[in-house]
Each structure stands twice: as structure tokens, then as C-alpha cells.
Amino acid sequence: MNKNILYGPPPFYPLEDGTGGEQLYKCIANYSQIPGCIALTSAHTKENILYKDLLQLTCRLAESLKKYGITTNSTMAVCSENNLQYFIPVIAALYIGAATAAVNNKYNERELINCLNLSKPSIIFCSKETLSKVCQVKDKLNYIKKIIILDSKDDRASTQCLENFIFQNCDKDFNVSQFKPNVFNRDEQVALILNSSGSTGLPKGVMLTHKNLAVRFSHCKDPVFGNQISPGTAILTVIPFHHGFGMFTTLGYFTCGFQIVVMHTFEKQLFLQSLQDYKVESTLLVPTLMTFFAKSSLVDKYHLPNLQEIASGGAPLSKEIGEAVARRFKLKSIRQGYGLTETTSAILLTPEGEIVPGSTGKVVPFFAAKVIDTTTGKILGPNEVGELCFKGDMIMKGYCNDIKATNAIIDKEGWLHSGDVGYYNENEHFFIVDRL
Ligand SMILES: O=C(O)[C@H]1CSC(c2nc3ccc(N4CCCCCC4)cc3s2)=N1
Numbered sequence: 001m002n003k004n005i006l007y008g009p010p011p012f013y014p015l016e017d018g019t020g021g022e023q024l025y026k027c028i029a030n031y032s033q034i035p036g037c038i039a040l041t042s043a044h045t046k047e048n049i050l051y052k053d054l055l056q057l058t059c060r061l062a063e064s065l066k067k068y069g070i071t072t073n074s075t076m077a078v079c080s081e082n083n084l085q086y087f088i089p090v091i092a093a094l095y096i097g098a099a100t101a102a103v104n105n106k107y108n109e110r111e112l113i114n115c116l117n118l119s120k121p122s123i124i125f126c127s128k129e130t131l132s133k134v135c136q137v138k139d140k141l142n143y144i145k146k147i148i149i150l151d152s153k154d155d156r157a158s159t160q161c162l163e164n165f166i167f168q169n170c171d172k173d174f175n176v177s178q179f180k181p182n183v184f185n186r187d188e189q190v191a192l193i194l195n196s197s198g199s200t201g202l203p204k205g206v207m208l209t210h211k212n213l214a215v216r217f218s219h220c221k222d223p224v225f226g227n228q229i230s231p232g233t234a235i236l237t238v239i240p241f242h243h244g245f246g247m248f249t250t251l252g253y254f255t256c257g258f259q260i261v262v263m264h265t266f267e268k269q270l271f272l273q274s275l276q277d278y279k280v281e282s283t284l285l286v287p288t289l290m291t292f293f294a295k296s297s298l299v300d301k302y303h304l305p306n307l308q309e310i311a312s313g314g315a316p317l318s319k320e321i322g323e324a325v326a327r328r329f330k331l332k333s334i335r336q337g338y339g340l341t342e343t344t345s346a347i348l349l350t351p352e353g354e355i356v357p358g359s360t361g362k363v364v365p366f367f368a369a370k371v372i373d374t375t376t377g378k379i380l381g382p383n384e385v386g387e388l389c390f391k392g393d394m395i396m397k398g399y400c401n402d403i404k405a406t407n408a409i410i411d412k413e414g415w416l417h418s419g420d421v422g423y424y425n426e427n428e429h430f431f432i433v434d435r436l
Contacts, residue, residue: 205400220252231257
């Protein structure tokens, strides 16, 4: 055993059985029993969806999609800004075992076509905002059979809204207690397809499996690497759901029974007012927003006694900015995570109570990490700078229809070569210093 290969600690709870869909169904059904337990709140409209509603909506949509012909071999897509309905098709597809491509809602028509051609979805869930762009694209792509609008109360532009699709396809006497998620091989079944620019060129379709999802759920519930499970805890997020950081933190929050306060665009006053009004305990930011808060005196106008954690991810965070934001919010420190779309979610995370300024954290359970010399391939030791490589059960299944690109980033032994340069110190805390 090479001592310069670092292994994450054992998980706090053993990895749960079942598909990602089965695990989500169990959690949502459980929290739906708690009267008034809120799953999602829009920071913009103040509207809520309770776990009870989320259970009904996701099961009825899954039932409707099965009646419509969606199976474990199907692929769907969501192209929408963050909203209350975003995860209804994502979760329904996970119950069925159909793959969902999460498409950047800011893409223009050409980028949309490039990205959809990777996964070739038969149904696209859009929003009122993306409807016209998605309809234009539908006319050019023969594999798209149906568009469904997530956030409209009625049909528009000869496109059906979610409620009417469910009403039309779900049996009138359908009862949630009859519903059961499908069973399939979680190691192979693709759950989500996300876009990654990878190291070069056009975006690629990253295929992530139900097994990848199950490991992420384990990290979310881990008191050391995730959050304590207490239903009703309020989280505020403005991270795009179509990106790995937003997708897999939010799916994890559902398994913890959290109240997820959702923003689709960052507005500083609304963000701070929401932290205060919903007594938010943890919030996610990306480094660019951290920089804004480091400099903004606006924060001092708000009283935030419940805020225990600000978590940063999606890109490296400088030590100075992290410390400035922690001071501004009167927190001990900022929690950081590092991941790639190709690793589902964070594979380095700040362990609870083990904060090292400037470090992006330690290796998570179910993972191994090594730092290699990019010319010789030699495995390096502590405080030696090289390329970070990772191996573990959240590594993607591969890029859609691109074996060549897959083999270029994952070697024959299953190590993913991140393309990021960094080192770990004598206490196994990692530091990112550059991009190759
Ligand atoms: O940089 C990227 O491409 C994306 C791919 S997925 C990803 C991250 N996912 C996560 C998921 C969680 C976190 N946390 C940071 C702080 C510790 C508590 C858990 C949240 C940080 C990150 S960074 N970064």
C-alpha cells in the first residue's frame, strides 16, 4: 500500500442500499408525514412546496411519464432557471430510472442544439422563460417528441404545462401509497447527464449513475463531511441547479428534510433579507459572490444569529477572501469543497471542526487521492506540488458517446486525472494552486 495514496475515512453511516430514486422516495415519503414540513420556498415569490406536495407531484409525474412511455431506456432534459418545480421531473425520472440531462438555461439556440445532441432527450421540461428558445430548438431536432412547461398554470404556445400533463396521463384513482420506484442496477443506470467543458473544446455529456448519487447522499448525511440531519433546517441556495455543485447539494438536501430556499438570480438585499427572514443555518456561495460579500458593508445591516455555515464551491476560494467573509458574517471560517462535474460532487471537503485556512479540505469517504508528477507520473508526497488524481465511487460512468475523451481523463486503473495542480500538507489537507 503506497503511503502517498490518501484514503478517505470510513463513512459515518454505511452506504445505503437501493437506487438513488428509491433512497429519495423513502426520505421524501418520511418527511411528508411531518405536518407542514416545507421542502422548497421561493425567495422571490415566497411560495412553498411541502414534502407532502413534493411526494404527490413526483409520484404522479412518474406515473404519468410511465403511461406516456418513458422507461429505464429513456432520456429527458430540463432546461430552466432555478425554480420550485425544477426537481419534480428530476426526482420523477430517478424513480423510473430514466436519465435526465440538466441543460444550462443560459445557452443560446446553437449551444442548446450541441448539448441536446449529446443526450438526445425525447421530452424537455422548460420554464416560461426558456419556452420560446426550447420550441425553436424542438423544430430542428426530430428526437424531441414533447415539451412540458414547469412553472405555468396553463398551456402556452401549443405546449402543455406540468399540471395538465399529469392530469391527462395519471389515473384519476392513482394513490401514492400504490407507487413504487423501479428497481434496476444502480452501478450502471445513468441518473443524470451534466455538461462539462472538460479540459478542452465543446461541452461533453457527463453520465452520472445512481451509485454516484447514493455515495453523494452518504456524504450529505455524514456529520463530518455534510450536515447534521434535522428536518426543517433552512438552507439558502442561488447555485444553478444544472451545475454539479447546485444539483447534488440540492438533491442531498431533500434526503435530509431541509427547507431549501431557492433563488434564480443573485440580488444582494434579497439574499441577506432571506437569510434573516427564514433563519437560514447554511448557505452556498461561489467565489465571485464571496468576493462581493467580503467588500460589502450591507451585511452589517442584518441580524443573522442562525447562520452557522457559509459553504464555498465550484471554483477555488482564496484564503484572504474566505477569511474576510468569515469575519464579515462573524463565523469561525468558511467551509470549502472541491469537485469536478466528472466526480459528481465534492471529493475534497472541509471536515466539520477541522478548518485549515486556504485548504479546500480532505478526501471524502469512498475515495482515494494522489498527487503525481506530470512528467514522470511518480506519486508525490506531502507538500510536493503535482496533478491531483482521484479514484472512487462518484467517478462518472463516462462522457456520452465519447470513449476517446473518457479514456483521456480516466486511466486504465480507474484514476481520474483532474487537470488541477495542488498538494496536500502533513495533515492530509489539500490545497489547489493552479490549473494544468
Ligand atoms: O467545480 C466544479 O466543477 C463543481 C463540480 S461539483 C462541485 C462541488 N460540489 C460541492 C458540493 C458541496 C460542497 N460543499 C462545500 C462545503 C462543505 C459542506 C458541503 C458543501 C462544495 C462543492 S464544490 N464543483
